[in-house]
Every structure is written in structure tokens, then in C-alpha cells.
Amino acid sequence: MPERAYNWTNILFIASAHILALFSIVYLAAIQFSWASVALGFIWLAASSISITGGYHRLFSHPSYKAHLGLRLFYLCFGAAGAQNSALKWSIDHRIHHKETDTDNDPYNIERGFWWAHILWIFYKDEREPDLSLARDLTLDPWVMWQDKYYLHLAIVVGAVIPFGLGSLWGDPWGALLIAGFLRLILQWHATFSVNSFTHLVGSRPFSIDGSARDSFWTAFITLGEGYHNFHHKFQVDYRNGIRWYHFDPTKWFVWSLSKIGLTSDLKRTTRERIERARAQVRVLRAQAPARSQNSS
Template sequence: ILVGGISGFGVTGGAHRLWTHRSYKAKLPLRIILIMSFSASGQNPLFDWVRDHRVHHKYSETDADPHNANRGFFFAHVGWLMMKKHPEVIRRGKMIFMEDILSDPVVIFHQKYFWPMKMILCFILPTLIPIFLWNESWTNSILSMCFVRVCCGLNFTWLVNSAAHIWGNRPYDKRIMPAENPTVSFLAMGEGWHNYHHVFPWDYKAGELGNYSGYTLNITTLLIDLFSLIGWAYDMKSPDTEFIRKILLRSKLHPAKDILAPVAHYLGTKTESINPKILKNNVQCVWSVSEAVQPSKRRPHSKFPNRSKSHHLPYRPASCSNNPNSTSDTTAS
């Protein structure tokens, strides 16, 4: 359970809330802890994880969504990892904003040594520590650490893509599939408040009720808050209560209208300075400042180390329209 929680925090607090959504900032020691914890989870490389999740938010429940829940529970849960990606997923993934990830030396190191880190931190060390420290049998250690723990951890993460997009209520935006699912939140360390998360993807709590106890059990928020006490986590972003109340009221009275997330509140700037093309579309695709501010010219990315030629991509953010067939693009700063 302890190792599962540590690796789970690498996924929820690291890959998801920090690197994908930039909902808070982390100093180097915390980023190292998070990348090691993520390596222990047995998931795909962080770069791929972040890219796929950003595409998911921008084109949720379309052909460009890597785990489109409209294709059924099994596909959204694990089937998408067992088959070739839809051409729209590949096309949009090549255009998604990834400059922030490419500039992080921790991510670069993880990408370069992904397989050694995964084998050592996910399988070898978790298996050997019980054997040598408290004389656990090889059979029990391998079964519990290499099979049960990894299998449960992966499925708890996948439930956010499947169950939390199918079952639950939708108080913040009734037009989208992501839903509030307490069971998923319990299993995924606070990640199940998914309707809220898709409306406010930049909230570091990933849920309006960021409590640590009761049915919310947002363990990820608790750990981020603890690291903030020593200054390793800082600049945690969260909307004020009054704005959330207005969003709830608007969703209740006008469920068919667009629900604009409080991008101006997040940026601490005037609405006029925000890219109008983004504001007129569904703002659930905004995961970082660079996707919301006025566009400016920038150079193409240099090649990502240790990736095949097909992955050497000129990353630039696509239009925030949820229509994957749209051809208009915006360039972020």
C-alpha cells in the first residue's frame, strides 16, 4: 500500500497536476521525488503521458481524444493502449504545446533513462527490499510488488479515463462527459472529481472540495500542501469560491451554454489580454499560461533526445476548438 501510494502520487501529483496542467510549481528536490515516484508506477514515459493527456483535454470525446469514452468503457479504460492510435490523435499530438516539458532537465533525464529507471524503481527495488529487510519470500514479494501493486495502480489510473467519464453527476458543465465520481476519487487519490477538473483543469486540488478526509479523500492535495509547508511546492493555483458558485449557477440555469473557466483569475490579468480565440471556445483546453496569453512568435523545438525520427516534432499548440477537424492553429508564447 505504501509503495502504491508513493507511485500513485508520482502520477497524480507529478505527471498530472504538475507537468500536464502546471497547476502549481515545484522545486528541483520535489520534481526529483515525483519523477522517481512516477517511474515506480509502471506507466509510459512522462513525455508521452503529458502529451496524450493534454490532447485528451483539448479534444475530449472526439476522434482526437486518445481514450475517447464514446468508444466504450473498455476502450477508454485500457483498449486504447492495446491498439494503434486514431490518425487524429497522432496528428493533434504532433501539434500540442510541449515546450515547457522539453525545457525541464528532470523530464529530459527521465526520457533518456526511462527503461533503467522503470525496471529498477518499479520492479527490482520494490521486490528486493521486502526480501532482504524482513525476510519476505520471493514468491510473495514478486506477486505483491510486481503484479498486484502495479496492476491495481494502473487500473486505478485508468478508471479516471473510463468510469469518471461515464458514471456520476455533472454540476459544473452538463455538456461534457467527465463526471464527479467519489469511488474513483477514493481509488485514485482525489482524481475522481472529473467534471470539476475539466472545467477548472488548472486547479491544483483537481476538485472543488479539496478536503483530505471523508468521502473526498484528496490525498494528492494533502501531499502537495505538505510540501508547500517546506517551500518545495508553491504558486498553487485555485479559483475563488465566488467564481465557482457563479459557474455552478450558470450551469444549472443555462446548461446548454458554454461555461468559461476563470482564465483571467488564473492569470491574474485582464480578460482583454487573453487570446480571444481561446476564450470563444471551450476553455477546458487551457492547461497553462502559454495556452491562454496572446500568441507570439517562437522558434521550433529542437529534437527530443533518444526519440525516433517520427517523434521529432515541431510542437505548436492547435486551436482550442474541440472539433478535431478544425484546421486553424494558434501559436503560444
């Protein structure tokens, strides 16, 4: 794969955000501690995380359910605060990831190593124009295109200006900006990045041994359920990632709960038969190739 030029905007922004997140801990410990700012940080973390998992991923990238316009706007605004690109471009990258998993075309190809899949891929420019043919459905959604056009404005307003403004209500605007803006952002980034790195390296493969995607409770725990990644790669349009009721998948519970009040609908589920057939197939393949199965747990 030809070496790509550094993306200095991304490198400097990511480095600065990490420094500010570390400073926010110093700020809390030594300068000013406000429970209101900490609570705001948790609320912003929950809102922007669910907007990436339930919105960018399970709604826009894989239309696995339908959502009311109010919910879509919520996802688009708080998803921008997650500073992971617009929903349109994120979805195009993600659809390529599914189509070309473990190849050079996969934007976060795990074959290039843990750190590449986790964060280094963002440090390089991708000279290719986003392939809109992979997201015709999204280009027809005027709100997705609106968010794509104003992504940077939204990211700054929802990710920084609003926390700063809210913090000024309780006399801690800088603390609110640091905690709900930067500390929240770093925690959220590394959680999302873990799906591309850890869950393509560590965990079990009960549904498919074709690719590197694995099921990992720990990644599910920090990503609102996205860690059941082996299941997800096999059955991408299922709105669930953890299929058992006890699987830790808050995104699934959120989408399901909202269906009860009409904010989501048409939740797609894979039939039990298809799931069992996939499991059986994996068992047969392992029995045929015991040496291979030792590496695939």
C-alpha cells in the first residue's frame, strides 16, 4: 500500500485534545471541582456515545431500524460532538470496512497492527474522494447532507460552546468545557477506536471464522454493546449486537425501548435458525481444521 501524507490537522487536534483531557483531571483535583460539571460530562458522554453507536453505526451505516426525525437530529447533533467525521463520511468508511475487512482497502485494517486500527489510520490523509456510490441512501437524506455540510460548526457548538455556556450557569464554564468537552471526547474516542482494534484481535468467533472480528464483553462494556463484533460482522443489519437478553448491549436496549414510544420502528432481527446455522457451520469448520481452531477460540 503506498505511504500516505500525514494529516497534520488531525494529528494536532488529537494531540491537543489528549493534553486538555489530562489537564481537566488536574483542574478537577487542584483548581475547581464541580459536581454539576462532572454530571454534565456524564450526560454528554452518554448522548454522544449513543449517537455514534445507535446513530452513526446502527442507523446510518447499517439501516437496521427506522428512526423518528427528532431522534435522527439528536444523533446528528451529538454524533458531530463525537468528532469522528460527519455521519455520511463515517458511514462510507464503515461500509468499506465491512466490505473489505482485513484488506488494504479497509480504512482500519487490523492486518496493519493494533495501533494502526486503533488510531494511526486517522493520522494519514486519504486522498480518495468519499465513494458516494456506497451511500446513495444517505445522500438522499437532507438532514444527513445538512450535517455533512455543517459538521465542523455542529462539532464545535455541541461539543464545546454549549458545555461552556451551561457551565457558566453554575460558575464553572472552563471546567464544563474541559470535562464535557475534552475529557468526555477522549474517553469516547478510545471506546469507539477499541471496536476497530481490540475486537479485531481479542475475543471469540462463534458465528464466523472468515474474518478477524471477534466478540468481546469488555469492549461491549465500554462501547454501549458494540463489542459483540463477530456477530455484527456476520449479521450486519441486525439492530442488536449482543443477541442474548443478558448480553451487555445498552444500544439495543435503547433502540428497543424507543420503539415502545414510537421513536424507532422496523427493528431488524436475524432469525434464530440463521444464527444457529452459522454457529453449526463454525463448529463443522473447526472440526475439519483443528489446527486453525486453536487460534480462533
